Amino acid sequence: MKIYDWHIAPNPRRLNIYLAEKGLKVELVEVGQEDLSLAPWFKAKYPHAMVPMLELDDGTMIGEAMAIARYFEEIHPAPPLMGVDPRDKAIVEMWEKRANEEGMLPASELFRNTHEKFAERGLPGAADAIPAIPELRDRGRARLTRFFEKFDRQLAENEFVAGKRWTVADATTLAAVDFAGWSDVKIPASCRNLQRWYDAVSARLSAKA
Amino acid sequence: MKIYDWHIAPNPRRLNIYLAEKGLKVELVEVGQEDLSLAPWFKAKYPHAMVPMLELDDGTMIGEAMAIARYFEEIHPAPPLMGVDPRDKAIVEMWEKRANEEGMLPASELFRNTHEKFAERGLPGAADAIPAIPELRDRGRARLTRFFEKFDRQLAENEFVAGKRWTVADATTLAAVDFAGWSDVKIPASCRNLQRWYDAVSARLSAKA
Numbered sequence: 081m082k083i084y085d086w087h088i089a090p091n092p093r094r095l096n097i098y099l100a101e102k103g104l105k106v107e108l109v110e111v112g113q114e115d116l117s118l119a120p121w122f123k124a125k126y127p128h129a130m131v132p133m134l135e136l137d138d139g140t141m142i143g144e145a146m147a148i149a150r151y152f153e154e155i156h157p158a159p160p161l162m163g164v165d166p167r168d169k170a171i172v173e174m175w176e177k178r179a180n181e182e183g184m185l186p187a188s189e190l191f192r193n194t195h196e197k198f199a200e201r202g203l204p205g206a207a208d209a210i211p212a213i214p215e216l217r218d219r220g221r222a223r224l225t226r227f228f229e230k231f232d233r234q235l236a237e238n239e240f241v242a243g244k245r246w247t248v249a250d251a252t253t254l255a256a257v258d259f260a261g262w263s264d265v266k267i268p269a270s271c272r273n274l275q276r277w278y279d280a281v282s283a284r285l286s287a288k289a
Numbered sequence: 290m291k292i293y294d295w296h297i298a299p300n301p302r303r304l305n306i307y308l309a310e311k312g313l314k315v316e317l318v319e320v321g322q323e324d325l326s327l328a329p330w331f332k333a334k335y336p337h338a339m340v341p342m343l344e345l346d347d348g349t350m351i352g353e354a355m356a357i358a359r360y361f362e363e364i365h366p367a368p369p370l371m372g373v374d375p376r377d378k379a380i381v382e383m384w385e386k387r388a389n390e391e392g393m394l395p396a397s398e399l400f401r402n403t404h405e406k407f408a409e410r411g412l413p414g415a416a417d418a419i420p421a422i423p424e425l426r427d428r429g430r431a432r433l434t435r436f437f438e439k440f441d442r443q444l445a446e447n448e449f450v451a452g453k454r455w456t457v458a459d460a461t462t463l464a465a466v467d468f469a470g471w472s473d474v475k476i477p478a479s480c481r482n483l484q485r486w487y488d489a490v491s492a493r494l495s496a497k498a
Contacts, residue, residue, distance in 0.1 A: 140376060142380065142383055144382065144386045146386065147379045150375075150379050150382045151375050151379035166363035166364045169360070170343075170360035171356070174352055177353045185390075203432065210431060213425065215424065216422065222419060223412065
């Protein structure tokens with residue numbers, strides 16, 4: 081098997097962080113180009129045109145970072161990084177989804193609708209041109225403020241995003257916070273719990289994966 | 290346990306469809322109001338202010354439709370509606386995520402940024418005002434066209450969204466297609482495979498859940 085990767089990009093990153101915490105090494109194939117686009121041969125092979133993508137030895141192509149993580153969690157259950165019992169699994173999935181929809185997606189929206197290289201690529205995976213919408217800059221910033229504050233409240237009472245253990249929800253949250261930083265949006269000084277968590281998870285080896 | 294529900298809303302709907310296919314009945318508490326807002330007591334109880342929300346007997350509150358579905362899938366594994374082996378589970382999760390991010394979220398974006406009752410509520414779960422962005426109407430329509438065409442290609446070769454069996458990915462896709470209809474965006478005539486699938490899943494009892 082191999083993973084088609086764009087090593088600097090946020091969605092591949094959350095998978096790579098997860099795999100590092102899991103202690104798994106998978107062959108990576110870099111498909112990002114210097115002009116911030118995906119290699120044409122990759123888009124021809126995989127018309128969804130998104131990364132990461134896991135190709136199994138039987139040729140099955142699995143996209144979406146968390147679907148790929150699910151595959152590895154099923155074949156290598158230890159250490160459990162997606163919850164340990166039904167209640168805990170639901171809590172991890174809830175916080176991972178919040179990190180994605182309230183952190184990753186707004187950070188993506190902000191970046192894609194402000195960066196000049198994405199003027200006609202307002203959405204990921206599009207074959208056709210999607211023009212940027214400048215108003216999404218303000219909305220993206222407002223969404224990220226809510227994201228920081230929500231996660232700060234959660235981290236006031238929990239060491240990690242989904243409770244006492246490091247889970248895949250921490251991978252997505254870390255990728256989201258750093259992705260926001262691409263647009264110069266940083267953790268507000270008032271969010272001390274989030275900052276404490278960020279410093280701790282950023283110091284783990286997996287953050288460099 | 291009980292589920293806080295807004296019975297006409299798309300996110301609760303995909304959970305209710307899933308539960309019906311699972312053969313499970315859970316107490317539902319309606320928290321939607323006629324003016325298309327959530328009951329104030331519910332927002333006070335659950336500041337994330339989104340539906341559906343599952344409250345367990347120990348007081349744990351679990352949000353996000355798919356996190357709630359995960360809980361029930363874990364405590365009632367049969368019939369399996371989220372995949373039967375590692376590869377299949379990953380494929381179901383991949384298609385469920387596509388249905389959500391490429392169908393549900395654009396349908397939500399289109400509806401919230403065009404409907405007059407949402408002029409200051411451009412995003413779900415917000416306490417603060419988020420003004421609508423009219424350009425998102427065109428973008429939402431473009432995204433939904435891509436969603437219909439992508440799922441039409443998938444359904445040309447598969448009876449259901451994630452393969453041979455009805456899965457939770459069908460629940461999210463059905464909720465997304467019907468949510469698009471709220472903004473008068475219908476399956477294009479060219480998407481015959483999607484229409485065949487839509488007619489079949491809409492005829493199941495679960496579609497009325």
